[in-house]
Amino acid sequence: MFDQAAPxxxxxGCSADALPLAELLEGGTPTVLRGLARDWSLVAAGRESPHAAMEHLRAHYNGRPVQYNWGAPETAGRxxxxxxRTALNCEVRRGGLDQVLDELAAYLDDPRPPTYYVASLLVDxxxxxxxxxxxxxxxxxxVQAPPAIWIGNRVTASCHYDAPNNIACCAVGRRRFTLFPPEQIANLYxxxxxxTPGGQAVTMVDFRDPDLERYPRFREALATAQSAVLEPGDAIFIPSMWWHHVQGLDxxxxxxxxxxxxxPxxxxxxxxxxxHAMWTIRDRPEREKQAWREVFEYYVFGPAGQAGAHLPEAARNILGPFDEMAARRMRAMLIGKLNR
Known part of the structure; x- marks a missing residue:
């Protein structure tokens, strides 16, 4: 389906010790970083074999229990x-990473295995x-960016967005990434x-077999799609709020x-x-909602200094820039108001 997506x-020529972070952030454009992690020992082990990669992970594992998703073969890795839509098709389990790796190894040659997915596990x-x-x-x-590791079989992370910026390194096996800009949210249903399957809302569209009668605006989203297959050692920069669909291919x-x-x-x-806005604004009469839209445009979405520019600096309070102390006062005020 994504054969026609833009690359x-x-x-x-990027390297792990010379990340082009400033350039990536300034551009705000999804970018494949070919070979960024090519020198990693885990990548080398994975190139040898899946079993070698598993042994490499076991050698570093400290025995702490991990949480993972498990789904019957019918979930087909999704x-x-x-x-x-009121419950998930996978169950959350806890156990040892070595046990998860053993079970993954047992199904390597199975064309219809159960789904195993260790998701967003902090490496440290x-x-x-x-x-x-x-x-x-x-x-x-x-930059403080502690790494997280994702381990599984042919798992598909349905299209979703994350608020932070993201660099994802394909260490073992190939993955296909398909991205959509933030303004496509309505067309992604x-x-x-x-x-949610992973902490964020995901598209209802099954990318393997999209139902375009039920989700007709998905055609418009497809016209904006960008896609790439990452090999082991490749990485991708996903800017904040971009929707991304990630498919494990091995x-x-x-x-x-x-x-x-x-x-900060x-x-x-x-x-x-x-x-909070959904609770307090969404269900109001349309005339009131439009008035509040103007208020938000003035205080939030317009230039940061606009609302306080005509006031003396000492009178601006939360209309001025936030620092840590102002953030604490705001938090205390909101808690107090919500608890009334």
Whole structure:
């Protein structure tokens, strides 16, 4: 279906110790970074065989329990929903990573295996020594971006967005990434906000067999799609809020990703504001909603200094830039108001 998708922009010659972060952020464009992780020991082990990659992971595993998704063969590698969309088609289990790897190994040659998916597991929690020769140079640029690891079989992460910026490194097995710009949200038909297969709303469209009668606007989304297949050692930069569909193409796959935000830690996720706005504004009469749209445009979506520009600096309070102390006061005020 994505044969006609535009190719994702590609950069060659990048290295793990010389990340072009400033260039990527300034451009804000999805970018494949060919060979970025080519020198990782995990990539080398995976090129040898899936079993060698599993042994490499076992050698670094510290024995802590991990959480993973398991689905019957009928899930076909797609953590998603049951028919009425009120529950998920996979169950969350806890166990040892070595046990998960053993079970994955047992199904390597099975054309219809159960779904196994260790998702967004912090490397420092379970395999801290892995970073010695399997890491990117974020710290050297003053960016805190602890790596997370994703381990499974031919798993598909349905199309979704993440608020932080993301660099994802394909370590073992191939993956296809298909991306859509943020403005395509309505054409991608997002599902429930909760529960979700991975913490974010996902498209209701099955990319393997899209039902264009039920989801006709998906045609418009397809016209904006960008796609690329990543080989082991390749990476991809996914800008904040871009929708991405990720398909594992081999019987054993490992990905390592790095999320980092554009704001300091004391600025919370805008998802809180989204939930609050849905609660307080969405169901009001249309005339009131349009008036509130203007208020938000003035205070939030317009230039940051607009609302306080005509006031003396001492009188601006939260109309001025937020610092850590102002953020604490705002949090305390909101908690107080919500608890009334």
């Amino acid at each position: 994702i922009r590609t950069m060659e 953590p998603f929903y049951v028919e009425d 929690y379970c395999m801290p020594t892995l970073r010695a020769d399997n890491d990117l140079g974020f710290a050297a640029q003053g 997002p599902g429930p906000l909760e529960p 019987p054993f796959t490992v990905l390592v990703n790095y999320w980092w935000g554009s704001m 830690d004391w600025i919370p996720t805008p998802m809180h504001a989204l939930y």
